[in-house]
Amino acid sequence: MLGNTFGKWLGISTFGESHGKAIGLLLEDIKPGIEFPIDQIKDALARRRPGKSEFTTSRIEPDELEIISGVFEGKTTGLPICLLIKNTQQRSRDYSDLKNVFRPGHADFSYFEKFKIYDYRGGGRASGRETVARVAAGELVDHLLPGIRIFSYPIMIAGISATKVDPKFSNQLNWPDSNTYQQIQDKLTELKAKGDSAGGIIEMIIHNVPAGLGDPVFEKLDANLAKAILSIGSVKGIEFGTGFEMAQLQGSETNDEMKDGDFLSNNSGGILGGISTGKQLVLRLVVKPTPSINVPQNTIDKDGHNQTISVTGRHDTCIVPRLIPVAEAMVKLVLADAISYQNLIIGKDQTLNSLRESIDKIDEDILLALARRMKISQKIGILKKQDSKQVTDATREIKLYKSLKFKAEAWDLNPNLVSQIWPHIIEESKKQQ
Numbered sequence: 001m002l003g004n005t006f007g008k009w010l011g012i013s014t015f016g017e018s019h020g021k022a023i024g025l026l027l028e029d030i031k032p033g034i035e036f037p038i039d040q041i042k043d044a045l046a047r048r049r050p051g052k053s054e055f056t057t058s059r060i061e062p063d064e065l066e067i068i069s070g071v072f073e074g075k076t077t078g079l080p081i082c083l084l085i086k087n088t089q090q091r092s093r094d095y096s097d098l099k100n101v102f103r104p105g106h107a108d109f110s111y112f113e114k115f116k117i118y119d120y121r122g123g124g125r126a127s128g129r130e131t132v133a134r135v136a137a138g139e140l141v142d143h144l145l146p147g148i149r150i151f152s153y154p155i156m157i158a159g160i161s162a163t164k165v166d167p168k169f170s171n172q173l174n175w176p177d178s179n180t181y182q183q184i185q186d187k188l189t190e191l192k193a194k195g196d197s198a199g200g201i202i203e204m205i206i207h208n209v210p211a212g213l214g215d216p217v218f219e220k221l222d223a224n225l226a227k228a229i230l231s232i233g234s235v236k237g238i239e240f241g242t243g244f245e246m247a248q249l250q251g252s253e254t255n256d257e258m259k260d261g262d263f264l265s266n267n268s269g270g271i272l273g274g275i276s277t278g279k280q281l282v283l284r285l286v287v288k289p290t291p292s293i294n295v296p297q298n299t300i301d302k303d304g305h306n307q308t309i310s311v312t313g314r315h316d317t318c319i320v321p322r323l324i325p326v327a328e329a330m331v332k333l334v335l336a337d338a339i340s341y342q343n344l345i346i347g348k349d350q351t352l353n354s355l356r357e358s359i360d361k362i363d364e365d366i367l368l369a370l371a372r373r374m375k376i377s378q379k380i381g382i383l384k385k386q387d388s389k390q391v392t393d394a395t396r397e398i399k400l401y402k403s404l405k406f407k408a409e410a411w412d413l414n415p416n417l418v419s420q421i422w423p424h425i426i427e428e429s430k431k432q433q
Contacts, residue, residue, distance in 0.1 A: 002368070006228070007333060008219070009340040010144070012137045017119055018127030019090040025083045025133040027070075027140055029340075032078030034143055036071045041139040045085075047325040048135050055173070055188045055317035061089050063132060081140065085132050091313070095121045101301045101309055105291025107233075112302065128233055128319065131326040138329025141336035147208040150331060152324045155284070158187045158198035165203075174321045192317040195294025195310070199234075200320040202327060203284045206335075209270060211278035213338040220274020221338060228330040229285050234319050235327075237286035241269025276338075281331075287323055290316045370425070377429040397426065 005013045009029070016023035045063045063085050070081030099120050102109040107126035111118035118124060153176040155162045162177035169178050173185075191198055214221025226238050246254050246267070256272075256279075257264045263279055270281040292315040299307050316322065384390070404422060405415035 006231070007337045009344070010141060010333075010337045012133075012333065014130060014133035014137070016087075016130065016133070017124040018087070018122035018129040019095075019119070019124070020087060022066075022084045022086045023130060023132050024085070025136050026080060027137060028080045030070070030076050030078070030081055030140065032076055034076045036067070036074055036076060037139050037142065038065065038074075040142065041065060041136050044135050044139050044325055044329070045132060048132065048322055050316065050322060055192060061085075061087065061129075061132075065136070083133075083136055085136070087129070090122065095313070098309065098311070100303075101307050102299050103291065103309065103311055104297045104299050105288075126233060128322075131232065131323075131329075134232075134329045134333075135325050136329075138325075138332040141332055144336040144339055145332060148335060149207045150204060150328045151207070152202055152204045152328055154200050154320050154324075155203045157184050157200035157318060157320055158191065160184055160187060172321070173318075174324060188317050197290035197293050197316070198318045198320075199287045199289040200318065201284055201286055202320060202324060204282070204327060204331065206270070206281035206331060209276050209278070209281050209335065210339070210342075211276055213276040213335065213342055214271065214274045215341070216274050220271075221276055221334070222269075222271045222274060224334050224338070225281075225283065225331065228334045229283070229327060232323065232326055232330065234287050234290075234323060235285050236288045238283060240271060240281075240283050242267040243269070243284060285327060287320050290319050373425070374429065374432050377432040381432055392430065400426075 002013075004015060005011055011027075011029065013026040014024065015026075042063075042065065045065070049063055050060055066084040066086065068082035068084055070077055070079050102112070106123055108118055108120065108123070111124070111126060122129065151167065153162075153165060153167075153174055155165070155176070157173070157175065160180055160183055162175070163179050165176040166178060167176070169176060169181075171181060173181075175181050175184055188198060214224070222240050225240075229235055229238050242249070242254060254267045256266060256268050256277075263277065266279045266282065268277065268279075269283060270277055270279040292311040292313065294310050294312055296308055296310050299309055301307050401418060401422065404418045408415045408418055
């Protein structure tokens with residue numbers, strides 16, 4: 001599985017762990033001649049970086065960007081862009097006591113169950129440190145989002161809700177409500193003194209999103225936004241528009257009626273049928289409390305024995321403010337991907353190079369599908385040997401050819417392609433068995 005790659009038409013890959021040498025980003029589909037947004041990336045990384053608030057971790061990385069490839073004389077070359085952001089402030093000794101113990105609320109247990117090994121130093125790949133690559137990637141695709149503006153702010157922290165949203169109210173928590181700001185600070189101060197933590201809810205309003213983005217039925221815009229947002233480690237829920245409140249309302253209250261060429265409401269959050277309507281995109285995401293807390297908790301070790309731990313070290317009392325630029329980056333990546341595909345559909349700005357890039361992407365997908373097919377064939381071969389079955393199943397092959405030719409005709413393809421291509425594929429599959 002390509003679990004570290006995101007996007008279909010404009011894909012990125014990220015790598016690196018919290019206490020490894022560096023966090024990295026690889027992006028292959030940026031066009032040549034674009035001004036590399038170095039200052040924009042630095043500004044975004046600064047927004048994510050801790051230190052602005054007394055409630056964030058004291059691990060403050062400089063996040064200095066190292067351009068490995070794909071940029072020359074300040075502009076993209078059209079070749080793969082590789083960026084490195086080195087880790088310099090990690091303190092692995094803080095985790096030595098947790099080497100064989102699973103931390104509650106963390107990915108330690110699930111990683112160990114899947115891989116039979118995990119990097120206990122700060123969570124490894126499951127650490128929030130990996131999001132630095134996402135934030136950089138979001139700025140790299142910003143040129144594909146002309147006119148689109150994202151406004152994000154917490155509407156709940158530590159169980160305290162905002163009573164108003166004032167974009168002019170500036171503070172270290174990005175909190176939009178001057179009426180309840182002191183109450184939030186007092187609550188977080190109390191939790192920090194106890195060694196505990198808090199979560200919250202972030203609201204995102206995205207303006208000037210064009211209508212027509214998203215594709216039925218498995219590439220819906222809201223489905224892809226949900227996957228992107230939920231891929232952020234601390235996020236445990238998402239809603240669009242009126243969201244979960246719709247469960248208490250009637251259709252006459254939630255339907256977005258239309259008149260004089262416009263919608264009279266936006267309960268759908270700017271998406272209907274998985275496709276953008278041209279109205280503002282409205283979504284909210286739930287952020288869980290930071291799981292690293294200096295409070296005694298029950299857990300188990302690798303051998304299944306009961307243990308009690310308190311997690312010390314440098315951790316955020318509340319991760320909500322720092323997560324905002326990460327969420328914005330993921331929204332940018334989804335929209336850039338959707339816009340790239342939509343431009344291909346409508347033939348906008350098509351050139352020989354852009355069409356060739358699209359073909360190259362499809363060829364990569366075909367190759368990836370073949371690689372997966374071969375791996376499955378290997379497993380089939382193992383099972384057949386266990387059951388003393390023959391490699392060749394002539395009856396099944398006849399049914400396969402017939403089915404594929406029928407589908408080829410349905411998709412306006414020459415069915416003879418099946419006879420020309422699939423014998424080679426099947427022959428290679430048999431070699432795996």
